[in-house]
Amino acid sequence: MIHQRPAELLQQLIRIDTTNPPGNEAACVAYVRELLLEAGVTPQVLARDPARPNLVARISGRGAAPPLLLQGHLDVVTTEGQRWRFPPLEARVADGYIWGRGALDMKGGVAMMLAAFLRCAAEGPAPPGDVILALMSDEEAGSLHGAQFLVEQHAGLFRGVRYALGEFGGFSAxxxxxxxxxxMVSEKQCCRMRATVRGPGGHGASIVRGGAAARLGELLRALDRARxxxxxxxxxxxxxxxxxxxxxxxxxxxxxxxxxxxxxxxxxxxxxxxxxxxxTPLHNTVSPRTVPPGGPPTSGSPRRG
Structure with missing residues (x-):
């Protein structure tokens, strides 16, 4: 079974394009669902948008220990404008590594969790308490369709959970x-601030010193230099x-x-x-960002403005 070949499992996950935006995690969720069904586990597929589903599965434990949550996300950030040694969705093995978008963030983690979950379901023994697997969409662009949706609409699925394994950790340093x-035992939090810059206006054919665009550039430059x-x-x-x-x-x-x-x-x-x-972990940091046209903020830094 594929849980005995986690590297192959990771390759299959990488080859399913879940670039966010737009995400389209449905194909990846369908693939994982079939693996779980083969192992005798019937998962729930829950979605605010049918193209952006989430998967939740549970293995019943033999005792009263609190449930353990394995949680990860299936979407990945864009590869647009980036140079890759190998095609980012090919998942090629080279130099002892699997190269591809999401290998670290976080289909590698998902592959490990899924392999462990499938092994537990297929081989046993039953764990001391329930084990819950939650694979979510839309982590890279606000989680509206993923974690936020599950917390707001299906919080009961996670009742009693006291311990969770998620992103990040487990990779070598x-x-x-x-x-x-x-x-990973803690996570750095973020504080988003929105700035509105104003300046003198005028006709485009006229010279306007200190206009809003110029002042915005000065602000972004100052933030970029901030340490x-x-x-x-x-x-x-x-x-x-x-x-x-x-x-x-x-x-x-x-x-x-x-x-x-x-x-x-x-x-x-x-x-x-x-x-x-x-x-980064030794400082508070500043990251000037722009919002993609027509879209929400994402966790990736743009390569072009």
Missing amino acids: HLSGRRFYPI LPVHITPVVRRMLEDMLAALPLPQRIVFSQVLNPALTDRILRLTGPPGAILE
Whole structure:
């Protein structure tokens, strides 16, 4: 069964185009539904829009332990304007990796959850409590058709859940020759702000200094250059302390200074690519964005304005 071949399962998921917008996750949900039916599990397919469905399945447990939720999303961000080593929907295996849009965000995670869920259903034994699999649409563009819809219309499906596995974590991170597999226990939150810029108007053939478009450009440029102060949360501190403990002593001494706010940015610059990855969890950050014409905000940064 395919749960014994999770790499192949991931390839099949990547090859189903769920680029959001527009999403069109229905084909991917249909594929997963058939796999579950073959394993003896009858899932629920729930949708605000038939083209943007969500799938919820449950394996009954043998005891009274609280349900465990495995939750992920099936949509992916666009590949428009990007250069890829291999076609992004081909899911080619090269250099020991599967290359494709969604391999990390987050069809790789979905493949792992789905493989584990199918194995539990097909091979047993029954878990201590129920296991719920929820695969959702529209995570990349606001979740109106996905998580928001399920919470507003079908919250009862998740009654009693105390633990959940979702995005992110489980992928490898490299530091000083060591490989780590972080476990996500918290998530950085966002605060969206909308700016309206005003300036003098006039005829298009006339020179208008300091117009609204020019002032907007200045604002975006200032935000792009902004580097907010170091902000080390308890969760990030614990993660880095555990990673540092696994490093050889010389590297441990150097990298430990990343937890000193006065030296954090300097150490990040010295560490190269690993430092770039750590910059976000060690700071509050600003990301100037535009809204796609006629669409909602998305989680991807545009490559052209």
